Amino acid sequence: MTPVLAVENLVVHFPARHGPPVRAVDEVSFAIAAHETLGLVGESGCGKSTVSNAVVGLVVPTGGSVRVAGVEIAGADGRTLREMRAKAQMVFQDPATSLNPRMTVGAAIGEPLLVRGIARGAALRERVASLLTEVGLRPEHATRYPHQFSGGQRQRIVIARALALRPALLVCDEPVSALDVSVRAQILNLLVELQASHAMACLFVSHDLAVVRHVCDRVAVMYLGHLAELAPRDALYTTPRHPYTRALLAAVPEPDPALQRAKLRVPLQGEIPSPAAPPPGCVFHTRCPIAVERCRREVPEWRCLGETMVACHRAGET
Amino acid sequence: MTSVPMSGSAITPALAVDDLTLAIGGVSVVDAVGFSIAPGEVMALVGESGCGKSLTAQAMLRLLPRQVKQAAGRVLLGGEDITALPERRMRRLRGRRISMIFQEPQAALDPLSPVGAQVREASGLARAASRDAVRRMLAEVGIADPERRIDQYPFELSGGMCQRVMIASALIGGPAVLVADEPTTALDVTIQAQILDLLRRLAAERGTAILLITHDMGVVADIAERVAVMYAGRIAEIGTTEAVFAAPRHPYTSLLLAAIPRLSDAPKSRLAVIEGSVPTPPEYGVGCRFAGRCPLADARCVAEQPPLRAMEGGHLSACWHAERVA
Numbered sequence: 001m002t003p004v005l006a007v008e009n010l011v012v013h014f015p016a017r018h019g020p021p022v023r024a025v026d027e028v029s030f031a032i033a034a035h036e037t038l039g040l041v042g043e044s045g046c047g048k049s050t051v052s053n054a055v056v057g058l059v060v061p062t063g064g065s066v067r068v069a070g071v072e073i074a075g076a077d078g079r080t081l082r083e084m085r086a087k088a089q090m091v092f093q094d095p096a097t098s099l100n101p102r103m104t105v106g107a108a109i110g111e112p113l114l115v116r117g118i119a120r121g122a123a124l125r126e127r128v129a130s131l132l133t134e135v136g137l138r139p140e141h142a143t144r145y146p147h148q149f150s151g152g153q154r155q156r157i158v159i160a161r162a163l164a165l166r167p168a169l170l171v172c173d174e175p176v177s178a179l180d181v182s183v184r185a186q187i188l189n190l191l192v193e194l195q196a197s198h199a200m201a202c203l204f205v206s207h208d209l210a211v212v213r214h215v216c217d218r219v220a221v222m223y224l225g226h227l228a229e230l231a232p233r234d235a236l237y238t239t240p241r242h243p244y245t246r247a248l249l250a251a252v253p254e255p256d257p258a259l260q261r262a263k264l265r266v267p268l269q270g271e272i273p274s275p276a277a278p279p280p281g282c283v284f285h286t287r288c289p290i291a292v293e294r295c296r297r298e299v300p301e302w303r304c305l306g307e308t309m310v311a312c313h314r315a316g317e318t
Numbered sequence: 319m320t321s322v323p324m325s326g327s328a329i330t331p332a333l334a335v336d337d338l339t340l341a342i343g344g345v346s347v348v349d350a351v352g353f354s355i356a357p358g359e360v361m362a363l364v365g366e367s368g369c370g371k372s373l374t375a376q377a378m379l380r381l382l383p384r385q386v387k388q389a390a391g392r393v394l395l396g397g398e399d400i401t402a403l404p405e406r407r408m409r410r411l412r413g414r415r416i417s418m419i420f421q422e423p424q425a426a427l428d429p430l431s432p433v434g435a436q437v438r439e440a441s442g443l444a445r446a447a448s449r450d451a452v453r454r455m456l457a458e459v460g461i462a463d464p465e466r467r468i469d470q471y472p473f474e475l476s477g478g479m480c481q482r483v484m485i486a487s488a489l490i491g492g493p494a495v496l497v498a499d500e501p502t503t504a505l506d507v508t509i510q511a512q513i514l515d516l517l518r519r520l521a522a523e524r525g526t527a528i529l530l531i532t533h534d535m536g537v538v539a540d541i542a543e544r545v546a547v548m549y550a551g552r553i554a555e556i557g558t559t560e561a562v563f564a565a566p567r568h569p570y571t572s573l574l575l576a577a578i579p580r581l582s583d584a585p586k587s588r589l590a591v592i593e594g595s596v597p598t599p600p601e602y603g604v605g606c607r608f609a610g611r612c613p614l615a616d617a618r619c620v621a622e623q624p625p626l627r628a629m630e631g632g633h634l635s636a637c638w639h640a641e642r643v644a
Contacts, residue, residue: 094342150595180366181533185577192586207507210536214579215586224349233585251511253536255578257559260539268508271476318366 002070003031004168004201005055005088010074011063012050017021022276024050025226027064029302033170037195037202039216041209041232041248045272047225052205056088057081069168086116089162093174095154099146105132105157107140112164131160152183156190163194170195173205187217209252213237221245224283225275231308241308241315244268244284280303282313290314330397332357332527333378333416333495337626338391340373340382345599346389348373349551352626355544357494358525360517362542362559364532366574368596370551376532379418380408396494413440417488421500423480427472433483434468440487452490459486460516478509485516489526496520499531504592514541535578539563547571550597553626557633567635570608572643606637614639 012025025047032038033286040048053059054074055066061074068084076084092098097106110128113119119127125295129139135156144156155175175191176184192215195202208214212219213233221244229242240246247268254260270287273279279286285295292314300311331354340348348370355361363371376382378393380400386613390403395415395450400408412418417440420426428436437452449468456464459482472480481501488496502510518541521528531541538559540547546556547568555568566572576590603609609619618638626634629641637643 043508089584152595180368180534181574182577182592183595185579186591188579189588191593192588209507210579210581211582213585214583237581249581251507252581253511253534253540254581255515255535255539255563255575256538256555256580256582257563259582260536265511265515267510267511271478271509272506 003033003070005032005203006067006202007031007051007055007064009062009064009069010054010066012047012054013062014058016276020276023225023278024275025054026278028222028225028227029064030220030227030230032169032201032203034201034247035196035199036218037204037216039212039219040203040205040222041207041212041219042222043207043248043272045224045275046222047275048222049173051222052090052171052203055169055203056090056171057084058090058172069110086112086165088169088171089165089167090171090173091155091158091162091175094178095158096178098158104143104145105149108146109142109157109161109164111148112161116165116174118165127164131164134163134194135160136186150183151179152186155179155187159187159190159194161196166198167200169203171200171203171205172203174207175204176211177206177208184211191215209248210254221248224272224278225250226283227302227309227311228284229308229310229312231310235307239308241305241310242284242312243288243290243314247287247289251280282311284312329356331355331394332359332396334392334397335374335378335396336392337475338374339389340370340377341387341389342385342599345602347386347599348377350391351546351551351553352391352549353546353553353556355495355527355529357527358521359544360521360528360536360542362530362532362545363548364535364538364545365548366533366596368550368598369529369548371548372499372581374484374548375418375497375529375565378495378497378529379412379416380405381418413488413491413514415493416497417491417493417496418497418499418503419481419484423477423484423504424472426484427480429472430620432469432471433475433480437483437487437490441490452486454482454485459483459489459520460512460545460623461486476509477505478512481505481509481513482516485513485520489520489524493511493526495529497529497531497626498623499528500533502537503532503534510537517541521604535563535575550602551599552607553634553636555633555635555637556626557629557631561631563635565631567629567631567633567640567643568608568637569612569614569639569643573613584607614642 008029010028013023015020015021042048054061057073066074068088073084077222106128110124128142176187218232219236221228223244228244268287281297282300285291300313302311334354336352338584339346365371373432375400387420392399434452453464461467461482536570543547544557545562547554549570554570573592606624609615624636624638629635
């Protein structure tokens with residue numbers, strides 16, 4: 001079966017005014033099947049948002065391939081991209097800036113249907129009403145403007161708009177990061193339900209490892225433009241193979257004082273290097289607690305270790 | 319000072335707040351908040367946006383926005399009431415007896431001034447704090463190569479490093495109290511772990527009392543010895559972190575804890591949800607402000623404001639049904 005999304009050797013470099021290009025994404029490969037949610041985690045600047053933007057055609061890849069439902073979109077013409085966008089929709093972090101303040105909620109949700117000539121008039125109003133209900137709002141909300149809603153409600157509106165065309169792939173870039181804890185739970189519950197009921201493939205980008213574990217089936221960890229590890233959820237969280245994954249997991253403060261204080265603390269030292277001048281060899285070696293001479297020279301190959309894919313020379317020995 | 323929940327020790331608290339009430343145009347946005355912090359102790363003030371935690375923090379240094387007035391209450395710094403001090407004297411206390419750090423370190427630093435100069439300026443003793451003292455302070459907050467960093471500008475430093483600079487300028491005057499308003503919210507998780515370690519060490523080694531404002535229960539669990547949970551301008555519950563997390567005695571705390579995805583829960587399970595949204599100040603009724611969203615609420619909750627009362631395990635809860643909270 002063709003995966004809904006197949007990314008192969010994706011490379012995205014951004015030219016810099018001075019000096020070498022910023023290597024935002026380097027040789028990233030993964031695939032997502034229908035019904036499946038893949039989490040993409042990493043710290044700021046690791047390239048996770050660039051990957052999600054490249055997947056929906058908002059960023060032009062420097063190299064590699066991105067196929068949505070079998071159709072190549074890297075280097076595709078406008079018409080192909082337009083068709084692709086009906087299949088791949090996106091939800092961004094900040095719902096306040098994702099909605100046009102001068103457009104009613106109904107107009108925003110209905111626009112994709114109208115533009116593509118799928119529905120109009122009474123049929124359109126009916127579709128919008130059912131989408132609003134589906135995301136936990138009421139049909140009469142259609143006539144209101146975004147500023148009349150809370151942050152959580154606005155994110156529901158954004159989700160309704162993304163679902164309007166019944167996409168095969170939903171890309172969520174930090175969809176709950178701007179929300180308060182109690183509202184975040186509502187939106188996560190909604191996303192889990194919708195993904196299952198719509199049988200969508202979902203790419204879920206987040207810096208929050210607990211949130212990703214909650215909603216995803218498989219998880220990919222990125223560091224400085226490279227994939228460090230990709231594994232089924234339970235494997236990644238119980239037997240992380242890459243030292244960076246381990247460090248990330250150790251750094252998440254668990255909301256449980258007993259657990260948290262019993263943790264062995266080995267905070268990662270140092271800062272993330274600049275993606276314009278990534279270190280040679282393994283990009284993580286400058287902060288890696290188990291790096292050896294080989295890691296400074298040789299780029300680790302992306303290899304299989306049980307059900308895990310990992311890029312580390314020392315994975316498997318520790 | 320009968321209503322101030324004490325930290326349990328007999329020594330004078332580094333910071334004590336009694337019946338603090340802050341109002342915007344006659345509407346109280348922070349209502350009768352009280353707590354105290356012992357030297358070397360880390361206390362967290364936790365809550366969602368709009369609960370009044372940041373205004374409470376700003377009131378500690380009398381740095382409230384102009385439209386917010388302190389309507390009642392006292393703030394005691396090492397036993398001394400600073401509420402009525404003239405601004406001229408207050409200015410002398412800031413940085414020396416109480417300091418503050420903020421969420422966005424890059425925004426809080428002056429982009430046009432080298433970081434070393436900013437740390438020196440914060441010492442309040444323009445020249446007395448020599449380059450040497452500044453360098454030592456930068457080293458103490460974990461800045462590698464302070465001799466080079468001291469002359470650099472904020473844009474040349476990462477977010478985590480800027481937060482260290484801000485902590486250095488907050489501490490160089492040797493304050494007894496540090497107010498930290500979401501100090502790690504803008505930072506990545508591995509950098510957050512470094513900064514929390516630093517704060518923990520400073521409290522232990524320098525005996526600095528830290529009031530930590532946060533929305534992150536994970537950060538509370540990591541670093542705070544005690545925690546006050548705020549909701550709609552009031553303290554819902556206050557106690558040791560262990561007690562509050564193990565056996566919350568306010569339905570809001572209990573639901574909030576259940577709403578957080580954890581590394582230990584069942585994936586894709588339904589998270590607990592608090593129905594509705596936080597009331598705005600004009601919507602505050604006479605009773606419990608959580609009543610409209612509370613599964614345990616009854617007629618009394620709507621009609622009568624529950625006082626903070628002592629529970630088993632030594633913590634205080636402002637809930638008529640505290641004994642029934644699961």
